[in-house]
Amino acid sequence: MIGERVWLIVGAGVVILTVGAVYLRLGDRALAALPTVWYHRTIPWLFIGPGALIVGLTLVFPGILTVVLSFFDAKSTSFVGLDNYASALSDPVTLIALRNTALWVALLPTLAALVGLVIAVLVDRVRYGGLVKLALFLPIAVSAVAAGVIWTFMYDYQPPVAAQTGTVNALLTVLTQTDPIAWIIDEATNNYALIAATLWTQAGFAMVIFSAALRSVPDDLLEAARLDGASEWQAFRYITLPILVPTIVVVTTTVTVIALKAFDIIYVMTNGAYGTDVLSTVMYRALFTARDNGSAGAIATMLMIAVLPIMIYNLRQFRRQGRQVGSSW
Amino acid sequence: MQKVRTVSAGLLVTALVLAGCGGSPEEEQADDPASNAARQAALEAAGGEEIGGTVSMLGLLGGEELDAFLSVLKPFEEATGVEVQYEGTRDFAAVLQTRVEGGNPPDVVETPAIGEISAFAAEGNLVDLREVLGDELLEANFSPSLIETGSLDGEVFGIYSTANLGGLIWYDPSTYEGPTEPESWAELQTWARQEADAGRTPWCVALESGAASGWPASDFIDEILLRQAGPEFHSRWAAGEEAWTSPEVRAAFETYGETVAEGMAYGGTTNVLSTNFAEAANPMYEDPPGCSILQQATFMGSIITDSLPEVEPGETLDFFPVPDYNPDFPGIRSISGEIVGMINQTDQSEALVRYLATPEAGTLIAGTGRWLSPNLNVEDSAYEDPFLQRASQVLVEAQGTYSLGNSLMPQTTVDAFWRAGLDYTQNPDQLDDILATIEETR
Numbered sequence: 001m002i003g004e005r006v007w008l009i010v011g012a013g014v015v016i017l018t019v020g021a022v023y024l025r026l027g028d029r030a031l032a033a034l035p036t037v038w039y040h041r042t043i044p045w046l047f048i049g050p051g052a053l054i055v056g057l058t059l060v061f062p063g064i065l066t067v068v069l070s071f072f073d074a075k076s077t078s079f080v081g082l083d084n085y086a087s088a089l090s091d092p093v094t095l096i097a098l099r100n101t102a103l104w105v106a107l108l109p110t111l112a113a114l115v116g117l118v119i120a121v122l123v124d125r126v127r128y129g130g131l132v133k134l135a136l137f138l139p140i141a142v143s144a145v146a147a148g149v150i151w152t153f154m155y156d157y158q159p160p161v162a163a164q165t166g167t168v169n170a171l172l173t174v175l176t177q178t179d180p181i182a183w184i185i186d187e188a189t190n191n192y193a194l195i196a197a198t199l200w201t202q203a204g205f206a207m208v209i210f211s212a213a214l215r216s217v218p219d220d221l222l223e224a225a226r227l228d229g230a231s232e233w234q235a236f237r238y239i240t241l242p243i244l245v246p247t248i249v250v251v252t253t254t255v256t257v258i259a260l261k262a263f264d265i266i267y268v269m270t271n272g273a274y275g276t277d278v279l280s281t282v283m284y285r286a287l288f289t290a291r292d293n294g295s296a297g298a299i300a301t302m303l304m305i306a307v308l309p310i311m312i313y314n315l316r317q318f319r320r321q322g323r324q325v326g327s328s329w
Numbered sequence: 330m331q332k333v334r335t336v337s338a339g340l341l342v343t344a345l346v347l348a349g350c351g352g353s354p355e356e357e358q359a360d361d362p363a364s365n366a367a368r369q370a371a372l373e374a375a376g377g378e379e380i381g382g383t384v385s386m387l388g389l390l391g392g393e394e395l396d397a398f399l400s401v402l403k404p405f406e407e408a409t410g411v412e413v414q415y416e417g418t419r420d421f422a423a424v425l426q427t428r429v430e431g432g433n434p435p436d437v438v439e440t441p442a443i444g445e446i447s448a449f450a451a452e453g454n455l456v457d458l459r460e461v462l463g464d465e466l467l468e469a470n471f472s473p474s475l476i477e478t479g480s481l482d483g484e485v486f487g488i489y490s491t492a493n494l495g496g497l498i499w500y501d502p503s504t505y506e507g508p509t510e511p512e513s514w515a516e517l518q519t520w521a522r523q524e525a526d527a528g529r530t531p532w533c534v535a536l537e538s539g540a541a542s543g544w545p546a547s548d549f550i551d552e553i554l555l556r557q558a559g560p561e562f563h564s565r566w567a568a569g570e571e572a573w574t575s576p577e578v579r580a581a582f583e584t585y586g587e588t589v590a591e592g593m594a595y596g597g598t599t600n601v602l603s604t605n606f607a608e609a610a611n612p613m614y615e616d617p618p619g620c621s622i623l624q625q626a627t628f629m630g631s632i633i634t635d636s637l638p639e640v641e642p643g644e645t646l647d648f649f650p651v652p653d654y655n656p657d658f659p660g661i662r663s664i665s666g667e668i669v670g671m672i673n674q675t676d677q678s679e680a681l682v683r684y685l686a687t688p689e690a691g692t693l694i695a696g697t698g699r700w701l702s703p704n705l706n707v708e709d710s711a712y713e714d715p716f717l718q719r720a721s722q723v724l725v726e727a728q729g730t731y732s733l734g735n736s737l738m739p740q741t742t743v744d745a746f747w748r749a750g751l752d753y754t755q756n757p758d759q760l761d762d763i764l765a766t767i768e769e770t771r
Binding site for chain 1: 420422423426448539540541542543595596597599600602603604612615619740741744748751755
């Protein structure tokens with residue numbers, strides 16, 4: 001059984017490599033027969049062709065299909081215009097989800113950037129910095145579902161009379177002598193508790209990017225500033241920070257997209273109960289519980305529209321950075 | 330309906346914590362008469378020959394429950410040479426839908442969500458088991474009401490494989506001092522109220538169950554409605570012909586609400602909502618006990634003994650059936666269970682479903698100590714577990730046995746019902762809004 005599968009995978013690998021090699025070889029030969037000008041014009045298409053095809057099939061086509069389905073009814077049989085959008089926007093659950101998604105988008109990128117930046121800047125100055133970085137970096141390797149289970153235990157609630165088995169409540173009750181809080185049930189705390197759990201998995205990513213970016217801050221500039229009598233804060237504020245701005249943009253936009261896509265942790269920890277729904281949990285239920293292609297498509301399209309400007313901005317930023325690097329050579 | 334799904338979910342979490350504790354006690358049966366008989370039955374189900382090949386099965390079981398179920402399938406595999414590939418997932422509906430749309434459906438499905446699978450059958454995806462099994466085999470082994478539950482427009486889309494008896498009160502005989510044979514629900518609640526007034530919380534209630542949180546409340550309310558408003562109203566309600574806002578449904582919510590009212594449930598509302606249902610009984614074994622009675626179906630017995638190994642069935646754990654809620658409807662019991670349906674009709678899938686319908690397979694189901702067998706021809710002596718043996722007697726003595734209504738409803742409604750169970754527990758004063766919300770999802 002397993003052996004069979006291994007051979008299938010190896011076989012598939014061989015086939016893909018062979019087809020790839022033959023495609024490039026024959027394609028190159030065929031194009032080489034063209035006049036030189038045309039060869040140079042067409043050869044890039046030969047290279048990006050397979051990639052473009054795969055992206056088209058797995059991303060562009062389903063994306064367009066989703067938008068199209070959002071204008072049809074639950075079974076995708078008759079055209080209903082904007083009905084799905086209207087009913088989504090008038091549904092109280094979707095409205096709560098919209099509010100929460102906005103909360104996620106506002107908090108998660110800000111906090112991730114803040115925590116990542118502060119730690120990246122500070123740990124460079126201490127000897128055990130590597131250890132701190134490692135501790136913050138490791139959660140990236142934890143899958144979101146595992147993180148959800150871990151934080152369910154962390155936030156565990158026991159009644160005030162019993163021993164607190166959740167770490168957070170154990171600390172809280174011992175340190176402050178107050179009653180334990182049902183973090184993921186109490187509507188005053190649950191959304192923040194979920195965002196904090198996600199932050200745990202994302203702050204390390206931000207820190208690594210900032211750490212790398214800090215290396216590009218020229219030491220001589222900082223040294224000159226210090227010689228001129230700038231305080232550490234001034235040196236950070238007027239030299240390091242401006243140089244880091246493009247990185248901050250990259251980190252916040254990336255984490256914003258993660259916040260918009262947030263699903264696994266919420267699904268595992270609350271499944272959207274007690275007012276913790278976000279757009280993706282609502283979409284999941286519309287598709288797999290209600291089996292309503294139309295409203296699921298409408299919510300997916302709304303999410304897509306929300307992500308688009310961020311992605312475009314992100315791409316522009318990347319391109320600008322690329323140009324800057326290019327010009328400094 | 331979601332029994333098995335949620336039990337699996339609970340066990341998953343428990344398994345994460347207790348990974349490594351305990352083995353599988355279902356391994357040893359190789360040569361006992363029950364397995365031999367099952368092998369014989371399996372061979373007959375396959376037409377008398379070793380047909381070999383594989384059959385894929387999609388269900389919700391995991392952990393020790395899956396081990397127990399696979400031990401029932403083992404004689405089938407040995408006798409027929411057919412390999413059963415059981416895939417267990419908590420995301421049953423999503424996985425099934427994806428695989429059907431992707432052109433790669435499982436041969437056989439097993440689920441407690443009868444309403445969900447019925448909708449699936451309505452789209453023409455399931456084979457009529459009346460043709461596979463034949464009227465004779467079907468009617469000889471299953472009661473008319475169970476066949477009816479798995480039928481749609483005269484076609485049988487599913488047969489019960491496992492069953493649970495609902496509405497039991499679990500308690501610790503070494504500490505419990507309340508009535509063990511109460512005449513009525515009112516008598517039991519009067520005692521509970523006295524306990525609460527004396528500052529001791531009587532009820533153990535826990536509703537957390539991951540993505541299915543709230544189902545213990547929904548099942549409780551469902552059973553109350555069945556036995557308080559009567560089977561006729563209940564079946565109309567399950568079929569969507571009665572409004573959620575009707576006074577009967579309201580009354581059922583309120584009857585449940587009295588068990589989680591101030592001072593009645595261990596740890597208060599917050600604890601009820603945040604505790605996993607599998608851990609509901611834990612405070613019962615504290616010193617002094619945090620609570621003394623727990624309403625739950627038969628499967629709770631093995632959940633408690635699995636997670637608290639020091640608990641001795643009979644000595645420190647026992648049950649009595651919940652007494653009548655309404656003298657007009659005496660002796661009514663609710664059951665839930667898993668139903669098996671067929672998507673791809675192959676020699677192997679036919680043999681498997683035919684095997685699962687036999688009393689011999691039912692005897693093995695009973696022997697796992699986890700479930701009741703829905704099969705009419707399974708002897709009481711097949712139950713080695715004393716709880717299940719008594720539960721099967723309770724079923725025999727019942728005036729009427731009915732499926733829980735929420736197992737027959739569309740999943741959207743069930744989700745709303747679960748959510749309502751949580752919301753009502755948290756905000757009992759908003760019952761009107763909560764009922765109106767479920768009514769809207771229909």
